[in-house]
Amino acid sequence: MPVREKEQTSSNVLSIDIGGTSIKACILSEDGTPLSEFQKIPTPKNSTPEAVISCIKELVVCLADDFARISVGFPGYVRFGKVETAPNLARNKWTNVELAQQISNLFDKPVRLINDADQQALGIASGSGFEIVVTVGTGFGTAMVYDGELLPHFELAHLPVTKTKDYDDYIGTKALEKIGKKDWNDRLESIIETYKTVFNYDTLYIGGGNSKHITLELDHNIKLVTNKDGIKGGAKLWQVAEKYHVHTTYPNKK
Structure with missing residues:
Protein backbone atom coordinates (compact mmCIF):
# COMPACT_ATOMS: atom_id res chain seq x y z
CA MET A 1 0.00 0.00 0.00
CA PRO A 2 1.62 3.34 -0.96
CA VAL A 3 2.50 5.76 1.81
CA ARG A 4 0.84 8.58 -0.15
CA GLU A 5 -2.53 7.95 -1.76
CA LYS A 6 -3.88 11.48 -2.13
CA GLU A 7 -3.89 12.81 -5.69
CA GLN A 8 -1.56 15.76 -6.15
CA THR A 9 -2.19 18.72 -8.39
CA SER A 10 1.06 20.59 -7.67
CA SER A 11 4.21 20.49 -9.77
CA ASN A 12 6.47 20.34 -6.70
CA VAL A 13 9.35 17.90 -6.52
CA LEU A 14 10.51 15.76 -3.62
CA SER A 15 14.31 15.86 -3.97
CA ILE A 16 16.28 13.11 -2.22
CA ASP A 17 20.06 12.87 -1.93
CA ILE A 18 21.38 9.50 -0.74
CA GLY A 19 24.92 9.65 0.62
CA GLY A 20 27.27 7.30 2.37
CA THR A 21 27.07 9.42 5.54
CA SER A 22 23.56 10.88 5.46
CA ILE A 23 20.33 10.88 3.48
CA LYS A 24 18.81 14.29 2.75
CA ALA A 25 15.45 15.47 1.42
CA CYS A 26 13.35 18.56 0.85
CA ILE A 27 10.38 19.74 -1.21
CA LEU A 28 11.19 22.04 -4.14
CA SER A 29 9.05 24.16 -6.40
CA GLU A 30 9.21 23.52 -10.14
CA ASP A 31 11.96 26.15 -10.46
CA GLY A 32 14.02 24.73 -7.57
CA THR A 33 12.95 27.06 -4.75
CA PRO A 34 12.99 25.17 -1.41
CA LEU A 35 9.47 24.89 0.02
CA SER A 36 10.33 22.88 3.11
CA GLU A 37 13.06 22.57 5.69
CA PHE A 38 16.15 20.63 4.61
CA GLN A 39 15.83 17.32 6.45
CA LYS A 40 18.57 14.73 6.91
CA ILE A 41 19.27 11.59 8.90
CA PRO A 42 22.37 9.38 9.15
CA THR A 43 22.73 6.67 6.56
CA PRO A 44 22.34 3.35 8.39
CA LYS A 45 25.55 1.39 8.97
CA ASN A 46 23.98 -1.64 7.35
CA SER A 47 22.88 0.38 4.33
CA THR A 48 20.93 -2.28 2.44
CA PRO A 49 18.18 -1.26 -0.02
CA GLU A 50 15.57 -2.04 2.62
CA ALA A 51 17.31 0.11 5.24
CA VAL A 52 17.72 3.04 2.85
CA ILE A 53 14.05 2.88 1.81
CA SER A 54 13.08 2.90 5.49
CA CYS A 55 15.16 6.06 6.03
CA ILE A 56 13.49 7.76 3.08
CA LYS A 57 10.05 6.96 4.53
CA GLU A 58 11.14 8.44 7.86
CA LEU A 59 12.39 11.62 6.19
CA VAL A 60 9.27 12.21 4.13
CA VAL A 61 7.04 11.99 7.20
CA CYS A 62 8.72 15.24 8.32
CA LEU A 63 7.89 17.00 5.04
CA ALA A 64 4.70 18.49 3.63
CA ASP A 65 2.57 16.09 1.62
CA ASP A 66 2.61 18.31 -1.46
CA PHE A 67 4.74 16.89 -4.25
CA ALA A 68 3.90 15.30 -7.57
CA ARG A 69 7.31 14.00 -8.68
CA ILE A 70 10.45 12.61 -7.06
CA SER A 71 14.13 13.01 -7.91
CA VAL A 72 16.73 10.76 -6.32
CA GLY A 73 20.50 11.25 -6.34
CA PHE A 74 22.33 7.99 -5.66
CA PRO A 75 26.05 7.41 -4.84
CA GLY A 76 26.83 4.90 -7.57
CA TYR A 77 26.18 3.95 -11.16
CA VAL A 78 22.51 3.90 -12.17
CA ARG A 79 20.91 2.96 -15.47
CA PHE A 80 17.24 3.02 -16.50
CA GLY A 81 16.12 3.44 -12.89
CA LYS A 82 18.20 0.55 -11.60
CA VAL A 83 21.24 0.67 -9.33
CA GLU A 84 24.24 -1.19 -10.74
CA THR A 85 26.91 -0.19 -8.20
CA ALA A 86 27.04 1.37 -4.74
CA PRO A 87 30.65 1.24 -3.54
CA ASN A 88 30.00 3.18 -0.32
CA LEU A 89 26.82 1.41 0.80
CA ALA A 90 26.21 -2.18 1.91
CA ARG A 91 28.60 -4.49 0.08
CA ASN A 92 27.12 -6.86 -2.51
CA LYS A 93 23.55 -5.70 -1.84
CA TRP A 94 23.02 -3.15 -4.62
CA THR A 95 23.48 -4.99 -7.90
CA ASN A 96 20.53 -4.63 -10.29
CA VAL A 97 18.28 -3.07 -7.63
CA GLU A 98 15.13 -1.41 -9.00
CA LEU A 99 15.37 1.49 -6.57
CA ALA A 100 13.36 3.94 -8.68
CA GLN A 101 10.50 1.45 -8.98
CA GLN A 102 10.47 0.77 -5.25
CA ILE A 103 10.34 4.48 -4.40
CA SER A 104 7.73 5.12 -7.10
CA ASN A 105 5.50 2.38 -5.72
CA LEU A 106 6.00 3.58 -2.15
CA PHE A 107 4.78 7.12 -2.79
CA ASP A 108 2.64 6.46 -5.88
CA LYS A 109 4.59 9.09 -7.84
CA PRO A 110 6.89 9.08 -10.89
CA VAL A 111 10.61 8.95 -10.07
CA ARG A 112 13.82 9.94 -11.83
CA LEU A 113 17.00 8.36 -10.46
CA ILE A 114 20.44 9.78 -11.28
CA ASN A 115 23.97 9.68 -9.90
CA ASP A 116 24.18 11.94 -6.84
CA ALA A 117 27.07 14.05 -8.14
CA ASP A 118 25.20 14.59 -11.42
CA GLN A 119 22.13 15.78 -9.52
CA GLN A 120 24.31 18.12 -7.47
CA ALA A 121 25.84 19.50 -10.64
CA LEU A 122 22.41 20.33 -12.06
CA GLY A 123 21.69 22.38 -8.94
CA ILE A 124 25.07 24.08 -8.67
CA ALA A 125 26.62 24.73 -12.09
CA SER A 126 26.18 28.23 -13.55
CA GLY A 127 25.79 27.02 -17.13
CA SER A 128 28.80 28.98 -18.40
CA GLY A 129 31.82 27.16 -19.77
CA PHE A 130 33.30 23.88 -18.59
CA GLU A 131 32.42 23.24 -14.97
CA ILE A 132 33.29 20.33 -12.68
CA VAL A 133 31.53 19.45 -9.44
CA VAL A 134 33.30 17.17 -6.95
CA THR A 135 32.03 15.95 -3.60
CA VAL A 136 34.37 14.94 -0.82
CA GLY A 137 32.53 12.70 1.57
CA THR A 138 32.45 8.97 2.20
CA GLY A 139 33.84 8.71 -1.32
CA PHE A 140 34.73 11.10 -4.13
CA GLY A 141 31.87 12.10 -6.43
CA THR A 142 32.42 13.83 -9.76
CA ALA A 143 30.25 15.43 -12.43
CA MET A 144 30.97 17.57 -15.48
CA VAL A 145 28.86 20.26 -17.16
CA TYR A 146 29.60 22.14 -20.39
CA TYR A 170 42.73 8.26 -1.51
CA ILE A 171 40.49 11.14 -0.43
CA GLY A 172 37.39 9.54 1.16
CA THR A 173 36.38 9.64 4.82
CA LYS A 174 38.46 6.59 5.77
CA ALA A 175 41.58 8.32 4.41
CA LEU A 176 40.75 11.52 6.30
CA GLU A 177 40.36 9.60 9.55
CA LYS A 178 43.59 7.68 8.96
CA ILE A 179 45.98 10.44 7.86
CA GLY A 180 44.48 13.55 9.49
CA LYS A 181 43.37 16.91 8.12
CA LYS A 182 46.77 18.28 7.12
CA ASP A 183 47.78 15.35 4.93
CA TRP A 184 44.22 15.05 3.64
CA ASN A 185 44.36 18.69 2.49
CA ASP A 186 47.70 17.97 0.83
CA ARG A 187 46.07 15.13 -1.09
CA LEU A 188 43.15 17.31 -2.11
CA GLU A 189 45.54 19.99 -3.32
CA SER A 190 47.32 17.39 -5.44
CA ILE A 191 44.00 16.29 -6.97
CA ILE A 192 43.06 19.88 -7.76
CA GLU A 193 46.42 20.45 -9.48
CA THR A 194 45.85 17.31 -11.57
CA TYR A 195 42.35 18.46 -12.53
CA LYS A 196 43.64 21.89 -13.52
CA THR A 197 46.20 20.30 -15.82
CA VAL A 198 44.02 17.57 -17.30
CA PHE A 199 40.65 19.33 -17.63
CA ASN A 200 41.42 23.07 -17.77
CA TYR A 201 38.04 23.74 -16.17
CA ASP A 202 36.49 27.20 -16.01
CA THR A 203 35.02 26.59 -12.56
CA LEU A 204 35.48 23.83 -10.01
CA TYR A 205 32.88 23.37 -7.27
CA ILE A 206 33.70 21.38 -4.14
CA GLY A 207 30.94 20.07 -1.91
CA GLY A 208 30.25 17.08 0.30
CA GLY A 209 30.35 16.60 4.04
CA ASN A 210 34.14 16.74 4.33
CA SER A 211 34.47 20.07 2.51
CA LYS A 212 34.24 21.70 5.95
CA HIS A 213 37.73 20.34 6.64
CA ILE A 214 39.33 22.21 3.72
CA THR A 215 42.02 24.61 4.93
CA LEU A 216 44.08 25.12 1.77
CA GLU A 217 43.86 28.37 -0.16
CA LEU A 218 41.61 27.96 -3.19
CA ASP A 219 41.95 29.60 -6.59
CA HIS A 220 39.46 32.30 -7.59
CA ASN A 221 37.59 29.85 -9.84
CA ILE A 222 37.11 27.21 -7.14
CA LYS A 223 33.95 27.52 -5.06
CA LEU A 224 32.78 25.68 -1.96
CA VAL A 225 29.14 24.61 -2.08
CA THR A 226 26.72 22.87 0.27
CA ASN A 227 24.39 19.91 0.07
CA LYS A 228 21.52 22.39 0.20
CA ASP A 229 22.79 23.96 -3.01
CA GLY A 230 23.10 20.62 -4.72
CA ILE A 231 19.76 19.15 -3.78
CA LYS A 232 18.10 21.87 -5.90
CA GLY A 233 19.21 19.83 -8.89
CA GLY A 234 16.26 17.56 -8.18
CA ALA A 235 13.95 20.16 -9.73
CA LYS A 236 16.25 20.79 -12.69
CA LEU A 237 16.27 17.06 -13.41
CA TRP A 238 12.59 17.24 -14.36
CA GLN A 239 13.23 20.13 -16.74
CA VAL A 240 16.13 18.64 -18.67
CA ALA A 241 15.99 14.88 -18.22
CA GLU A 242 14.86 14.10 -21.77
CA LYS A 243 18.06 15.68 -23.02
CA TYR A 244 20.12 13.28 -20.92
CA HIS A 245 17.95 10.22 -21.57
CA VAL A 246 17.13 9.85 -17.88
CA HIS A 247 14.56 7.12 -17.36
CA THR A 248 11.22 7.99 -15.73
CA THR A 249 9.76 5.25 -13.54
CA TYR A 250 6.02 5.18 -12.90
CA PRO A 251 4.25 3.37 -10.05
CA ASN A 252 2.98 -0.12 -10.74
CA LYS A 253 -0.80 -0.10 -10.73
CA LYS A 254 -2.43 -3.24 -9.37
Whole structure:
Protein backbone atom coordinates (compact mmCIF):
# COMPACT_ATOMS: atom_id res chain seq x y z
CA MET A 1 0.00 0.00 0.00
CA PRO A 2 1.62 3.34 -0.96
CA VAL A 3 2.50 5.76 1.81
CA ARG A 4 0.84 8.58 -0.15
CA GLU A 5 -2.53 7.95 -1.76
CA LYS A 6 -3.88 11.48 -2.13
CA GLU A 7 -3.89 12.81 -5.69
CA GLN A 8 -1.56 15.76 -6.15
CA THR A 9 -2.19 18.72 -8.39
CA SER A 10 1.06 20.59 -7.67
CA SER A 11 4.21 20.49 -9.77
CA ASN A 12 6.47 20.34 -6.70
CA VAL A 13 9.35 17.90 -6.52
CA LEU A 14 10.51 15.76 -3.62
CA SER A 15 14.31 15.86 -3.97
CA ILE A 16 16.28 13.11 -2.22
CA ASP A 17 20.06 12.87 -1.93
CA ILE A 18 21.38 9.50 -0.74
CA GLY A 19 24.92 9.65 0.62
CA GLY A 20 27.27 7.30 2.37
CA THR A 21 27.07 9.42 5.54
CA SER A 22 23.56 10.88 5.46
CA ILE A 23 20.33 10.88 3.48
CA LYS A 24 18.81 14.29 2.75
CA ALA A 25 15.45 15.47 1.42
CA CYS A 26 13.35 18.56 0.85
CA ILE A 27 10.38 19.74 -1.21
CA LEU A 28 11.19 22.04 -4.14
CA SER A 29 9.05 24.16 -6.40
CA GLU A 30 9.21 23.52 -10.14
CA ASP A 31 11.96 26.15 -10.46
CA GLY A 32 14.02 24.73 -7.57
CA THR A 33 12.95 27.06 -4.75
CA PRO A 34 12.99 25.17 -1.41
CA LEU A 35 9.47 24.89 0.02
CA SER A 36 10.33 22.88 3.11
CA GLU A 37 13.06 22.57 5.69
CA PHE A 38 16.15 20.63 4.61
CA GLN A 39 15.83 17.32 6.45
CA LYS A 40 18.57 14.73 6.91
CA ILE A 41 19.27 11.59 8.90
CA PRO A 42 22.37 9.38 9.15
CA THR A 43 22.73 6.67 6.56
CA PRO A 44 22.34 3.35 8.39
CA LYS A 45 25.55 1.39 8.97
CA ASN A 46 23.98 -1.64 7.35
CA SER A 47 22.88 0.38 4.33
CA THR A 48 20.93 -2.28 2.44
CA PRO A 49 18.18 -1.26 -0.02
CA GLU A 50 15.57 -2.04 2.62
CA ALA A 51 17.31 0.11 5.24
CA VAL A 52 17.72 3.04 2.85
CA ILE A 53 14.05 2.88 1.81
CA SER A 54 13.08 2.90 5.49
CA CYS A 55 15.16 6.06 6.03
CA ILE A 56 13.49 7.76 3.08
CA LYS A 57 10.05 6.96 4.53
CA GLU A 58 11.14 8.44 7.86
CA LEU A 59 12.39 11.62 6.19
CA VAL A 60 9.27 12.21 4.13
CA VAL A 61 7.04 11.99 7.20
CA CYS A 62 8.72 15.24 8.32
CA LEU A 63 7.89 17.00 5.04
CA ALA A 64 4.70 18.49 3.63
CA ASP A 65 2.57 16.09 1.62
CA ASP A 66 2.61 18.31 -1.46
CA PHE A 67 4.74 16.89 -4.25
CA ALA A 68 3.90 15.30 -7.57
CA ARG A 69 7.31 14.00 -8.68
CA ILE A 70 10.45 12.61 -7.06
CA SER A 71 14.13 13.01 -7.91
CA VAL A 72 16.73 10.76 -6.32
CA GLY A 73 20.50 11.25 -6.34
CA PHE A 74 22.33 7.99 -5.66
CA PRO A 75 26.05 7.41 -4.84
CA GLY A 76 26.83 4.90 -7.57
CA TYR A 77 26.18 3.95 -11.16
CA VAL A 78 22.51 3.90 -12.17
CA ARG A 79 20.91 2.96 -15.47
CA PHE A 80 17.24 3.02 -16.50
CA GLY A 81 16.12 3.44 -12.89
CA LYS A 82 18.20 0.55 -11.60
CA VAL A 83 21.24 0.67 -9.33
CA GLU A 84 24.24 -1.19 -10.74
CA THR A 85 26.91 -0.19 -8.20
CA ALA A 86 27.04 1.37 -4.74
CA PRO A 87 30.65 1.24 -3.54
CA ASN A 88 30.00 3.18 -0.32
CA LEU A 89 26.82 1.41 0.80
CA ALA A 90 26.21 -2.18 1.91
CA ARG A 91 28.60 -4.49 0.08
CA ASN A 92 27.12 -6.86 -2.51
CA LYS A 93 23.55 -5.70 -1.84
CA TRP A 94 23.02 -3.15 -4.62
CA THR A 95 23.48 -4.99 -7.90
CA ASN A 96 20.53 -4.63 -10.29
CA VAL A 97 18.28 -3.07 -7.63
CA GLU A 98 15.13 -1.41 -9.00
CA LEU A 99 15.37 1.49 -6.57
CA ALA A 100 13.36 3.94 -8.68
CA GLN A 101 10.50 1.45 -8.98
CA GLN A 102 10.47 0.77 -5.25
CA ILE A 103 10.34 4.48 -4.40
CA SER A 104 7.73 5.12 -7.10
CA ASN A 105 5.50 2.38 -5.72
CA LEU A 106 6.00 3.58 -2.15
CA PHE A 107 4.78 7.12 -2.79
CA ASP A 108 2.64 6.46 -5.88
CA LYS A 109 4.59 9.09 -7.84
CA PRO A 110 6.89 9.08 -10.89
CA VAL A 111 10.61 8.95 -10.07
CA ARG A 112 13.82 9.94 -11.83
CA LEU A 113 17.00 8.36 -10.46
CA ILE A 114 20.44 9.78 -11.28
CA ASN A 115 23.97 9.68 -9.90
CA ASP A 116 24.18 11.94 -6.84
CA ALA A 117 27.07 14.05 -8.14
CA ASP A 118 25.20 14.59 -11.42
CA GLN A 119 22.13 15.78 -9.52
CA GLN A 120 24.31 18.12 -7.47
CA ALA A 121 25.84 19.50 -10.64
CA LEU A 122 22.41 20.33 -12.06
CA GLY A 123 21.69 22.38 -8.94
CA ILE A 124 25.07 24.08 -8.67
CA ALA A 125 26.62 24.73 -12.09
CA SER A 126 26.18 28.23 -13.55
CA GLY A 127 25.79 27.02 -17.13
CA SER A 128 28.80 28.98 -18.40
CA GLY A 129 31.82 27.16 -19.77
CA PHE A 130 33.30 23.88 -18.59
CA GLU A 131 32.42 23.24 -14.97
CA ILE A 132 33.29 20.33 -12.68
CA VAL A 133 31.53 19.45 -9.44
CA VAL A 134 33.30 17.17 -6.95
CA THR A 135 32.03 15.95 -3.60
CA VAL A 136 34.37 14.94 -0.82
CA GLY A 137 32.53 12.70 1.57
CA THR A 138 32.45 8.97 2.20
CA GLY A 139 33.84 8.71 -1.32
CA PHE A 140 34.73 11.10 -4.13
CA GLY A 141 31.87 12.10 -6.43
CA THR A 142 32.42 13.83 -9.76
CA ALA A 143 30.25 15.43 -12.43
CA MET A 144 30.97 17.57 -15.48
CA VAL A 145 28.86 20.26 -17.16
CA TYR A 146 29.60 22.14 -20.39
CA ASP A 147 27.58 25.31 -21.05
CA GLY A 148 24.80 23.91 -18.90
CA GLU A 149 24.81 20.48 -20.57
CA LEU A 150 25.40 17.63 -18.16
CA LEU A 151 27.98 15.29 -19.65
CA PRO A 152 27.63 11.50 -19.33
CA HIS A 153 28.69 10.39 -15.86
CA PHE A 154 32.36 9.58 -15.52
CA GLU A 155 33.36 7.35 -12.58
CA LEU A 156 36.51 9.36 -11.92
CA ALA A 157 36.37 8.17 -8.31
CA HIS A 158 37.62 4.80 -9.53
CA LEU A 159 40.62 6.06 -11.45
CA PRO A 160 43.79 4.66 -9.85
CA VAL A 161 45.93 7.09 -7.87
CA THR A 162 48.45 4.50 -6.68
CA LYS A 163 48.89 0.79 -7.36
CA THR A 164 46.39 -0.01 -4.62
CA LYS A 165 44.18 3.08 -4.25
CA ASP A 166 41.59 4.87 -6.36
CA TYR A 167 40.24 8.35 -5.63
CA ASP A 168 37.60 6.97 -3.26
CA ASP A 169 40.33 5.33 -1.18
CA TYR A 170 42.73 8.26 -1.51
CA ILE A 171 40.49 11.14 -0.43
CA GLY A 172 37.39 9.54 1.16
CA THR A 173 36.38 9.64 4.82
CA LYS A 174 38.46 6.59 5.77
CA ALA A 175 41.58 8.32 4.41
CA LEU A 176 40.75 11.52 6.30
CA GLU A 177 40.36 9.60 9.55
CA LYS A 178 43.59 7.68 8.96
CA ILE A 179 45.98 10.44 7.86
CA GLY A 180 44.48 13.55 9.49
CA LYS A 181 43.37 16.91 8.12
CA LYS A 182 46.77 18.28 7.12
CA ASP A 183 47.78 15.35 4.93
CA TRP A 184 44.22 15.05 3.64
CA ASN A 185 44.36 18.69 2.49
CA ASP A 186 47.70 17.97 0.83
CA ARG A 187 46.07 15.13 -1.09
CA LEU A 188 43.15 17.31 -2.11
CA GLU A 189 45.54 19.99 -3.32
CA SER A 190 47.32 17.39 -5.44
CA ILE A 191 44.00 16.29 -6.97
CA ILE A 192 43.06 19.88 -7.76
CA GLU A 193 46.42 20.45 -9.48
CA THR A 194 45.85 17.31 -11.57
CA TYR A 195 42.35 18.46 -12.53
CA LYS A 196 43.64 21.89 -13.52
CA THR A 197 46.20 20.30 -15.82
CA VAL A 198 44.02 17.57 -17.30
CA PHE A 199 40.65 19.33 -17.63
CA ASN A 200 41.42 23.07 -17.77
CA TYR A 201 38.04 23.74 -16.17
CA ASP A 202 36.49 27.20 -16.01
CA THR A 203 35.02 26.59 -12.56
CA LEU A 204 35.48 23.83 -10.01
CA TYR A 205 32.88 23.37 -7.27
CA ILE A 206 33.70 21.38 -4.14
CA GLY A 207 30.94 20.07 -1.91
CA GLY A 208 30.25 17.08 0.30
CA GLY A 209 30.35 16.60 4.04
CA ASN A 210 34.14 16.74 4.33
CA SER A 211 34.47 20.07 2.51
CA LYS A 212 34.24 21.70 5.95
CA HIS A 213 37.73 20.34 6.64
CA ILE A 214 39.33 22.21 3.72
CA THR A 215 42.02 24.61 4.93
CA LEU A 216 44.08 25.12 1.77
CA GLU A 217 43.86 28.37 -0.16
CA LEU A 218 41.61 27.96 -3.19
CA ASP A 219 41.95 29.60 -6.59
CA HIS A 220 39.46 32.30 -7.59
CA ASN A 221 37.59 29.85 -9.84
CA ILE A 222 37.11 27.21 -7.14
CA LYS A 223 33.95 27.52 -5.06
CA LEU A 224 32.78 25.68 -1.96
CA VAL A 225 29.14 24.61 -2.08
CA THR A 226 26.72 22.87 0.27
CA ASN A 227 24.39 19.91 0.07
CA LYS A 228 21.52 22.39 0.20
CA ASP A 229 22.79 23.96 -3.01
CA GLY A 230 23.10 20.62 -4.72
CA ILE A 231 19.76 19.15 -3.78
CA LYS A 232 18.10 21.87 -5.90
CA GLY A 233 19.21 19.83 -8.89
CA GLY A 234 16.26 17.56 -8.18
CA ALA A 235 13.95 20.16 -9.73
CA LYS A 236 16.25 20.79 -12.69
CA LEU A 237 16.27 17.06 -13.41
CA TRP A 238 12.59 17.24 -14.36
CA GLN A 239 13.23 20.13 -16.74
CA VAL A 240 16.13 18.64 -18.67
CA ALA A 241 15.99 14.88 -18.22
CA GLU A 242 14.86 14.10 -21.77
CA LYS A 243 18.06 15.68 -23.02
CA TYR A 244 20.12 13.28 -20.92
CA HIS A 245 17.95 10.22 -21.57
CA VAL A 246 17.13 9.85 -17.88
CA HIS A 247 14.56 7.12 -17.36
CA THR A 248 11.22 7.99 -15.73
CA THR A 249 9.76 5.25 -13.54
CA TYR A 250 6.02 5.18 -12.90
CA PRO A 251 4.25 3.37 -10.05
CA ASN A 252 2.98 -0.12 -10.74
CA LYS A 253 -0.80 -0.10 -10.73
CA LYS A 254 -2.43 -3.24 -9.37
